[in-house]
Amino acid sequence: MLRDLIRVLGLWRGRGWWLLAGMVAAVASTLAGVALLVLAGRVVGGAVAAGEAGAFALAGLGFAALLWLRPVMLFRPVARYLERLVTHEATFRALADMRVWFFARLAARLPRGIGLRQAGDLLGRLVADVESLDGLYLRVIVPAASSLAVVVAIVFVVGAADAGLAALLALPLAAALLLPLLLAPAAARAGNDVARAQGSLRNAVVDPLSGIEDTLAANAEARAGARVSAEGEALAAAQRDLARRAAWGGAAGSLLVQVALLGALGWALIAGQQGLAAGLMGVFLAIAAAEALGLMPRAGAAMAAAGAGARRLFEAADTPEPVPDPVAPAAAPAGHALRVTGLRFRWADDRPLVFDGLDLELPEGARIALLGPSGSGKSTLAALLLKLAEPEAGRITLGGVDIATLPAAELRRRVTWLTQDARLFDDTIAANLRLAAPAADDAALWSALDRAQVGEVVRALPDRLETMCGEGGLRFSGGQARRLALARTLLAPASIVILDEPAAGLDADTERAFLETLDDALGGRSVILIQHHLLGVERPTRILRLAGGRAIPAAG
């Protein structure tokens, strides 16, 4: 747990000054509280030492303390205000950095797929687990810094008067300060259980709701509800366990502070008139310490929760990258002839080979129709051509350069892919199209829409290009969404286009019309057209069929 939390702090390095400023403000505010009670202690101590009210002015120490009370009282609320402001700002900034870091790591690793695909779980890691890390700063580091400052201040202030009394106060208070560290490992398991239960609950909610039509069609909403209820109960049980540990920490912490208070009180009584003022000061300081150390028991549970959140984040973020970029990339190729030789690939060690010695050639401007039964590896080949997966053996070259030596971004500028289940994102049509070509003007967008046979549909919408697509393109029918996604692919400035069933979801006439106009739509680019069957209008330069892990020339 500690190693993960230290790694989190390393990732927050860029916000170091903000985090430090927050801690300084918190320590200043706490020390102002201590000063207030020291001064109050001096006033009372002075009065007690003077014996009579009339002689109070002569007790110089008490009178001087009275003068200092006002500025300290004014300073404290200001410091407290600054503490809240700065610590929260520091946290927001650090967590925002963390989210961006985690998102980038996930984006590079998700194509690997296995185990990380559940939307609810990912959402939980990106939102709740990152959020739980605020506890590391706000509920562990800041209170610990304040509490440490109090203990040190007590040692100095009381130690100047009497070393024995200082030890009597500082020892139980230091124990209370260290308590969360001692309790955190035991709470860590409970923290892990809570984080895991939160992930399961999120999945139980998100899964059936994101496929609501299927849930309702199967009459499965009651079963989905029962699963949500069971996961909710598991979460409550884990949270109860964590809360119980926090409560134990709280009880032990307040017991230790009371030991300090009773110690000071006992010392004052035993020391008699001589040590009464120092003893009273000790009592006041124990009260001041109670305020700062009172936050520490929560720190154990917060540390456990942050540790569990950090573990889940790093677990996802450290999944090996499917295809890391080369350390010393080759120069970008001039041409874009594609050649695959002896390709061998399987998705995981325990999965069967998808390709075993596959050869394929796509000269510049050529069009290959790639056929094959479901599961024969058509989409897998596209994933390999875009470096979303890495071959076990064999070579893929682009313009004569092995793509293993090219950075993925460079390759994806030259090769684009309309996936089988291409998605529209919850934004306008224009923004969805510009994902592939950020600089494209409206005329280019309309041209792509027309080439994808969907221009008329968009022209009929009141907001035209500014129409919102809805989450996953829900605003459109399956066929319309597919053609919008196709328009996006056509806009990409790539010289090789892989179209995975581009006409799926289109009625027979539109499908035929689209495939007949493929030449115009693609304007001389190289194409790999993945189809289950050919209509006879595609005019490919070659037809290949995937079978037994190889590409075999076919008659169509």
Ligand SMILES: Nc1ncnc2c1ncn2[C@@H]1O[C@H](COP(=O)(O)OP(=O)(O)OP(=O)(O)O)[C@@H](O)[C@H]1O
């Ligand atoms: N991300 C993945 N992780 C693990 N296995 C995968 C993954 N993607 C595909 N596979 C497996 O690889 C094999 C080839 O799948 P692929 O999707 O490439 O076939 P396909 O020819 O495109 O099929 P379809 O016509 O149904 O789309 C299948 O056995 C499939 O289960």
